Amino acid sequence: MFEFCADPASLEGASWLACYLTTGKHMNLYWSILTVLSLLLITAPTALLFGFAGASAARSTFMPVRWVGQVYVAIVRGVPDIAFFLFFVIALDQGFEYLRHQVFCPDWAEPIRQGNDFIVCKAAKLPLSTSPQWVHEVYGFMLAVITFAIVFGAFAANVLLGAMRAVPHAQLETAEAYGMHRRQVFWRILVPQMWLYALPGLSNLWVILIKATPLLFLLGVEDIVYWARELGGTKHARYTDYPHGDWRIWYFLGLLVFYLVFTHISERVLAKVNRRLSRGQATVGATP
Amino acid sequence: MKKLLLTAALMAATSPVLAGDVVRMGTEGAYPPYNFINDKGEVDGMERALGDELCRRAQLTCEWVTNDWDSIIPNLVSGNYDTIIAGMSATAERDQVIDFSEAYIPPEPSAYLAMDAGLDVTKAVIAAQTSTIQAAFVADKGWTLVEFATPEETIAAVRNGEADAVLADSSFLDSHANDGLQFLDRKESIGGGVAIGLRESDGDLRAKFDAAIKSMKADGSLNKLIVEWEVGSTW
Known part of the structure; x- marks a missing residue:
């Protein structure tokens, strides 16, 4: 990056560090921070949407819909994250490819499952094997968002369900007494008030989501923990211009600081949101 | 990501030319001298040099991807990449799930x-x-x-x-x-030689790599790589 980095062996002290920290490999680390942050920013609202849909379904008066909601929450919450990330994602990917295969290659004669192999025609591959690497990475990222949203959506659904039940029943009855429909009661009385009750649970989920990003590497998306481990590992002069011993502890200390700062900022923001939501609510700790 | 944008820009400019098949080479990137990530953040090592040469001889366009060792076989069979070239020894157990090319490094204790x-x-x-x-x-x-x-x-x-x-x-x-x-x-003394892992249904690709490995063995260029990277005994 800098001109004086041309001969790393002659560097010392601060200039060595400056060159070391700006190698292409470190740039990957910095980019992975952005990847993780954008994943969080996209996943959180998506998961909330899944959660809201799940919770609404689970308390529906129409039995099949209620069952769908309850089964979604029960199954996803019951399966360990790592199993979900290993198997569900591959299944999701294969599901997409299977559908595309049916559309693009109707004349295909060979079976799709050949022993352990999953074979679809070239046009159905997702992404196409001719696509550049960044398309593959964006696709992996997208799968990650969907998987995270489904997993965290199930937890959020449970939180929201509890929050919906926590809204004083008398309020809903009063609304009905005023002649509101069920739907009006839901959207005008229940939903605006439930957030206050949901917030502690949701903020918990957010912090867990922040820390769950190392699961990304299972999907082939290289996250900060992967790069910290890779960069911190022992490097020998044969394989690098910047040899060093096992520095993982320093990289992980850096990660520790990063996550602490990040969760701290989150907590302050959430506290503000909480104050805003409590305004005018007759609950403990609320400001009038 | 920056690399991504760069490749995106490059691809936009040159995509009609690159219409041929791309073989995606899966590796771990954490096992020097076989494979590792160099200072530039690219896959490097004996297998990078070998893989690039094999692709040149087989006239394939190859692209390198890294994957966790744990899930390297499941991701191959589900088609996320087309080869495993990651210092993997051919064993009977793995052979039940995937296929192996001809070995490129002799069995090493x-x-x-x-x-x-x-x-x-x-x-x-x-x-x-x-x-x-x-x-x-x-x-x-x-x-x-x-x-x-x-x-x-x-x-x-x-x-x-x-x-x-x-x-x-x-x-x-x-x-x-x-x-x-x-x-x-x-x-x-455990395991067979180190070989390229391929899907069992990918016979054509396997034949191409087998031929390329044979030709590298024949002209001594494979032995040269083995000596250069000190990955074991020569053929």
Whole structure:
């Protein structure tokens, strides 16, 4: 990056560090921070949407819909994250490819499952094997968002369900007494008030989501923990211009600081949101 | 990501030319000298040099991807990449799930690295990477085994006393034999040669790689690579 980095062996002290920290490999680390942050920013609202849909379904008066909601929450919450990330994602990917295969290659004669192999025609591959690497990475990222949203959506659904039940029943009855429909009661009385009750649970989920990003590497998306481990590992002069011993502890200390700062900022923001939501609510700790 | 944008820009400019098939080469990127990530953040090592040369000879366009060792076989069979070229020994167990090309590195005995040269491995705690032939070997013998997800962690475990010795390919251990870590005299002959892993249904690709490997063996260029990267004995 800098001109004086041309001969790393002659560097010392601060200039060595400056060159070391700006190698292409470190740039990957910095980019992975952005990847993780954008994943969080996209996943959180998506998961909330899944959660809201799940919770609404689970308390529906129409039995099949209620069952769908309850089964979604029960199954996803019951399966360990790592199993979900290993198997569900591959299944999701294969599901997409299977559908595309049916559309693009109707004349295909060979079976799709050949022993352990999953074979679809070239046009159905997702992404196409001719696509550049960044398309593959964006696709992996997208799968990650969907998987995270489904997993965290199930937890959020449970939180929201509890929050919906926590809204004083008398309020809903009063609304009905005023002649509101069920739907009006839901959207005008229940939903605006439930957030206050949901917030502690949701903020918990957010912090867990922040820390769950190392699961990304299972999907082939290289996250900060992967790069910290890779960069911190022992490097020998044969394989690098910047040899060093096992520095993982320093990289992980850096990660520790990063996550602490990040969760701290989150907590302050959430506290503000909480104050805003409590305004005018007759609950403990609320400001009038 | 920056690399991504750059490739995106390049691809936009040149995409009509690159209409041919791309073979995606899957590797781990954490096992020098076989494969590792260099300072530029690219895949490097003996297998990078070998893979690029094989692709040139087979007239294939190849692209490198890294994947966690643990899930490297499931991702191959589900089609996320087309080959595994990651210092993987051909074993009967793996052969049931995937196919192997002709070996490109001859079978090499695995070695132990320990703090104490007189260690009795049958009574010691042995560290090995998960899902490797070495881990399977130690488990098979009924010795005490601790498994780690990455090769780096197996070395660290011996250094900090969590394990007494690490069992791995000796060419990987070579660069770690310092600061008190030393090779034991005992070696274990396990596994076949190192080969490229392919899907069982990918016979054509396998034939192309087999032919390319044969031609590299014939003209001595494979031996040159093996010597240059010190990954084992020559053919």
